[in-house]
Amino acid sequence: MTGFWRRHSIHGITGLLLLPAILCFFGLFFYPMLLTIVLSFRPEGQAVGWTLENYTRFLASPDGRWVILLTFILAVGSTALSVLLSVPLALTLREKIRGHRFYRLMVIVPLVVPGLIGALGLLLFWGTRGWFNLFLTQFVPFLPSPLRVNYTIHGLILFYVWLYFPYTCVTTMSALESLDQSIEEAGAVVGANRWQVLRYIVLPLITPGILAGSVLTFMAAFGAFSVPLIAGGDYRPLAVEIYKEISIPIPARWSAASAIAIVMGILQVAFLAMYMRIVRRAGGNAGAVR
Amino acid sequence: MTLLKAYLRGLREGWFVLGYTLCVCLSVFILAPFLMIALRSVGKGWFGKLWLPPQLTWDWYRWAIEVGNIPEVMKNTLIIGVIAVAVSTVIGIFAGWAFGRRQLPGKELLMAIVLLPRMIPPITYALGVAKIFYTLELVDTHLGVALAHVSVCAPFAILVLSATFEGLDERVLEAASVCGANTVKRFFYVVLPLIMPGILASMLFSFTHSYNEFTLTLLTYGPNTVTLPVRTYLAVGDGYWEITSAMAVIMVVPSLAILAMIQRRAKPEKLVGGFKGV
Known part of the structure; x- marks a missing residue:
């Protein structure tokens, strides 16, 4: 029994070392999360009683379902665009073109x-009145009025891409860097052209x-949260909807916000x-190629 | 045959040109908003179809500093940032030591738990944090806002410092012991210099996150703890774009300084990382 505990318990000093992290995790994440869950089942403004009304009201209303759908559209759209932008960019920056350091820096600017x-x-x-529409109206013919980008869905997706594509791009670049050059050379030796090397060797591996x-x-x-809050206009994804519930009505509707x-x-x-399941499966395929 | 070769070479150069164009477009896409902000903050009477502001002025900065109370706000931001960095670095050093150097049963699981806050949108637990801080009267104190920031910064510090401690070579420590260094000496003369780059990187990243943190600040701030992001948000709500732009320029300068330091000292992958093991 003592042997079991020696193998399966956390030693005293290790436990002490982990204590601050565990405390921080419980105090600042786990307990608040628990409180939010409890709050979401309370009737609005009361400290006792249980109800499902906060959920049913949000999920049953067409507004609520539209908010969820909108959040998905924005997230999926911007993720797809980020991948489309990142992969060619990472492939280009892999060649040490002139000024590649500068372009690498550009990639991490939105992160900081x-x-x-x-x-x-x-x-x-x-x-x-910005430069984009100034450019369009002055240099592109047959365009009578400026294009509306701000406060639209495609505008929001564009803003998300600006802010969040570095995650995809940096990870893709580091995957490309750790790629073994000799595999590509082997592909070229057996007669694959550049496109085939890219399509059948590099892309599956990264x-x-x-x-x-x-x-x-x-x-x-x-x-x-911050971007749709100031640039979303009438389009409010989930995070902004939560904040509206506790900032606009008086008294604040904490239970409704918690449910959302x-x-x-x-x-x-x-x-x-x-x-994650998809990623694991893709990882398995790449292993098979290797 | 030569025609085909020329065609292929042209194709290859075409790809090159295409890639270069992509890079230039990206730079414009990334930088143009900043240029717009910078010009807006010094321009006067910039209406209609003009590429550049007709007159230049520093008035907006004066307004931002006087009306927007920027020095006070900057002080708040720095105090909160320093507290958040200190707390999360201490947590990170301890936890990093445990994760990187000691036998831990269920290490993967513990790591996943510690990193969990990074996987949930901050607004979901920000609600609970705000509720708790209201009852503990931590709202509108520097310590409270800084503690809220720790929930975002600490996972980063733990991640970076675990990797640092894992990279520490056991043989070096043994060599120090053989040469007669006791535990204290060994820590200060051998371990500390070796992990210093990791600690610096973790501090840089923590500070960036605290400096940029908006969601948790918005739910826990008060009149005495307005930070720069919140101040900018309030200014956007007021609708004075010129003054907001001036504030934005003031706010972005430290970010760019940090960017320069990150570029020189640490790998940008770490700024993103955290999901390889999950």
């Missing part, structure tokens, strides 16, 4: 800069990297689990 500032600049740039990066982009886009938050958390975890 506050999202709010990015959204503000994007609103200014893509607005009806697919796990691309997918892992796109998970990060998807999750960031799914939980995005729990729905959002469950959706995210479910999607993450699905995505």
